[in-house]
Amino acid sequence: MNIAFIAHDRKKDEMVNFVTAYEHVFEGHNLYSTGTTGLRIMEQTNLNIHRFMSGPLGGDQQIGALVAQNEMDLIIFLRDPLMAQPHEPDIIALLRLCDVQGIPVATNVATGELLVRALQRGDFAWRELVHKYKPGEA
Numbered sequence: 001m002n003i004a005f006i007a008h009d010r011k012k013d014e015m016v017n018f019v020t021a022y023e024h025v026f027e028g029h030n031l032y033s034t035g036t037t038g039l040r041i042m043e044q045t046n047l048n049i050h051r052f053m054s055g056p057l058g059g060d061q062q063i064g065a066l067v068a069q070n071e072m073d074l075i076i077f078l079r080d081p082l083m084a085q086p087h088e089p090d091i092i093a094l095l096r097l098c099d100v101q102g103i104p105v106a107t108n109v110a111t112g113e114l115l116v117r118a119l120q121r122g123d124f125a126w127r128e129l130v131h132k133y134k135p136g137e138a
């Protein structure tokens with residue numbers, strides 16, 4: 001599965017702890033992140049993550065481009081609900097595209113845990129069908 005990690009600054013420690021706890025689950029998947037989030041996770045784990053630009057510089061939009069193509073299977077996006085972000089429109093756009101494509105997205109650790117356990121159980125197998133039959137393809 002293609003999985004993306006994104007965390008705002010005051011949520012980065014929480015993200016690192018979360019990914020570390022489930023490192024054994026994530027290690028078998030293709031991992032993506034915004035710039036600084038991915039750096040922090042890679043410093044603390046043995047995971048290999050494809051890092052896009054930092055969020056304020058367009059990283060959310062880069063991940064959004066994969067979502068638009070229905071190529072992202074799961075997004076863990078730990079947003080900071082108590083601090084305004086300069087790139088708020090990019091954040092809203094990414095979440096909107098997740099809803100357009102029906103992509104599972106967790107915006108807090110509690111939901112993240114549920115989705116990761118579902119991933120472990122094989123509940124994401126339907127995404128393989130999505131990858132197989134992309135819109136516009138025969």
Ligand SMILES: O=C(CO)COP(=O)(O)O
Nearest residue numbers: 034035036037054055056
């Ligand atoms: O701002 C972000 C998401 O909106 C996260 O970006 P960084 O991972 O580069 O800090």
